[in-house]
Amino acid sequence: MRRRKRERVMKNGPWIKLDNFARSLAPALITLGLILLSVMPTKIPAWSHIAPALVLMSVYYWAIYRPDLLPASAIFVLGLIADILGGAPVGVHAFTLLTAYGLVVSQRRFFHGKSFGVVWWGFMLVAAGVMTLEWLLMSLLVGPGPIDPRPALFSLMLTAVIYPAVAMLFISAHRVLPVSDD
């Protein structure tokens, strides 16, 4: 209780405010960084066929724990950036990420206090849904017919497998974030 009060006092200093503001940008900046990373040339054979959905992981994590720091408008803008950099039709990732975000935010209470395994399992479901949605949209917008879904399937598997590793990054970033209001 006392600690809480002290924090409130500290919150009022201008430098503390600035510091808090900078820290609160972390979720958005991490997501942006992952967007850049996901279009980066890795030189790994066939990487572009199996590249994991890194951005989705970030959106998922922050939608559960700190949606106040990564609002829907930020997701929209980040989605557009992902589309523009990746060369996909503009709006596809904005739509898929927003859908995932909306879904997760509405269910976020369920994940609070649950073990990491449950959160991971939830991520697999969301990732499967998002990949399907993305595949559907791309088939509608780009292809003359349905696109071969196999690369997306591999990508989904890899995404599910490496989620814990990437989540470590979010967890360590989560620790330095200013306390949330709710």
Added chain:
Amino acid sequence: MNDRSSTALRLAQPLRSLAQRSAFMLLLAGAVGLMMWGKTDPQIFERARTAVTDVTAPIMDVLSRPTTAVESVVQEGRDLMQIRAENENLRLANQRLQQWEAVARKLEHENAQLRELLNFQRTDAQRYITGRVIGFGGSFVRALLLNVGGERGVRKGQAAVSGDGLLGRVAEVGDRSARVLLITDLNSRIPVVIEETRVRAILAGDNTMEPRLIYLSANSDLAVGQRVVTSGHGGAFPPGVPVGQVVKVGEAGVRVAPFVNPDRLEFVELMDFGLGGILDDARAESEASMLPAAQAPVEEAPVEEAPVEDAVEAVVSPAATPAATTPAAPTSAVVEATE
């Protein structure tokens, strides 16, 4: 004081969540709107795209360097392990190349003679622009982002090649960045020809590693191992650029394995042939600049030059760098083979 503000907050809560929800729906609708808009007019977002890639190109250029450093270490180890096999391969390759050299010399001589015979005018407007690969496409897009753009003379429709063959074509150009659509991308359609049999076809990407040959005539005798080169139709690419090798012939279609694997490329060369290209605005620009004088000859050109082009192409293609001796295709050949 504290109590009152918290009451106010509690009262405002439903309003706030309502506002948030409608904002969310608005954003979602916005995303759908953007998709539809982009679908009806694909050109509309191009400027936005190039603006963003121009800004991010320097950042990605810097960021992509460490991955290159890691790659070179890995490559070093791999090379050491494969040195014996490599040596054997090189010896065989050398033998083969010596044979080819003889053939090439003979053909070069023949080519020169034919050229004289035809009084053929070679255009020397060709040059290469080298760019670093700084980005890839997403999981449903096969594209490369390069760190060179309009400032360095990159134009839409230029062919992107690496030492082994054709990679794709330039689809978007900013000032400092350009996007190359790979031949494996879903949107890619390249007019090609089977080198030995001169059978024409369109190489259509489908996001897999091996694009398909479509619009083949029924009795075209295809076999695994045949080389596929660009045909130069549509004025998109110069003829004779190596593309790949036929790897599958069957009911399910004919598949071509490209000579170049874009996954591990660091540098890409863009060939500037001074061709109009198949992309509308590039063509419009070049036509606008030479409209009054060149209208009539341009119309006739394809018909007259077609056999010539074929002959030269056939003579030139076995050489290792066909580009160096290939003529510029007629500026506006038949455009049946556009996207």
